[in-house]
Amino acid sequence: MLNLYYAKGTAALAPHIILEEIGKEYEAIFVDFTKAEQTSPEFLKLNPKGRVPALITQNGILTETPTILTYLSNTNPELSLAPTDPFEFAIAQSFNDYVNSTIHVMHAHGKRGSRWADDTAAHESMKAKLTENMAECARMIETHYLTGPYVLGDKFSICDPYLYLVTRWLSDDGVTVDAYPNILQHRDLMNKRTSVAKVIKLHD
Ligand SMILES: N[C@@H](CCC(=O)N[C@@H](CS)C(=O)NCC(=O)O)C(=O)O
Structure with missing residues (x-):
């Protein structure tokens, strides 16, 4: 298990x-x-x-x-939680890697600035750029990655719960998610899944 x-x-x-x-x-x-x-x-x-x-x-x-x-x-x-075609699978990995290496790191600049600097003024400075940087990530997802309705198109995949998480982080970091209709639609779609309804209670 x-x-x-x-x-x-x-x-x-x-x-x-x-x-x-x-x-x-x-x-x-x-x-x-x-x-x-x-x-x-x-x-x-x-x-x-x-x-x-x-x-x-x-x-x-x-x-x-x-x-x-x-x-x-x-x-x-x-x-079939990920594509089997090598190129399509690489696209899925590209999205998940972007979340892991860029968005997650950006998000951590909000509350975990001490990872990068000891100076508290530097933490404030990182925090001050958080919303702007996360909004750029949202724009990249909205216009480049999110095919719709799911990240990779018609089929739910391992990319979708990761985007769902990011959508929560965007709100936490001061980004107006309403300005991104595709992301908003994705969140609504995810909220209808039984898996999400069950798990989210443990994460709120
Ligand atoms: N790249 C790693 C990042 C893991 C990570 O930083 N997780 C955070 C929570 S989102 C954590 O455990 N933080 C604990 C800490 O900073 O003390 C992954 O995606 O698994």
Whole structure:
């Protein structure tokens, strides 16, 4: 059985939704950031990065959201959660990598500035650019990545819960999501899924 370590409002939401979509037995284990459990010796023994998501599989631990999403899709091929055509699959990876390497990092500049600088004035400076930078990410998704109604077109895939998470982060970071009709439509579509309705309660 798979174990997913998660915390509220984090990137773990994306694989959490996919685990529900898959419908097999799994355990979601809450890591309480308010108690700094992600840096406890027990958790660091599992994941030395001190981050979530972390997925424990029968072969060992997996970290990095796009990796976990791809693993879940590859181990459940009958559900077609990612394209099989190499180019189409690369497009899916391009989106998930963009979220992981650019959007997530940008979002972290809001509350986790101490990763990049010790100077509190620098933290404020990073925060001051947050909405502008996240709005640029929203524009890139709206005009470049999001084919619609799902990220890759007509079919739900491992990209969709990741965009759903980003849409929440956009609002948190002061971006007016209403200005992006495709993203808005995507959020509404995702809100109708049973998997999302079930999992979101644990992340709010
Ligand atoms: N690139 C990693 C980033 C993981 C990450 O930074 N997760 C955040 C939550 S969204 C975290 O665990 N933060 C804990 C901390 O900063 O102490 C991934 O996508 O899995």
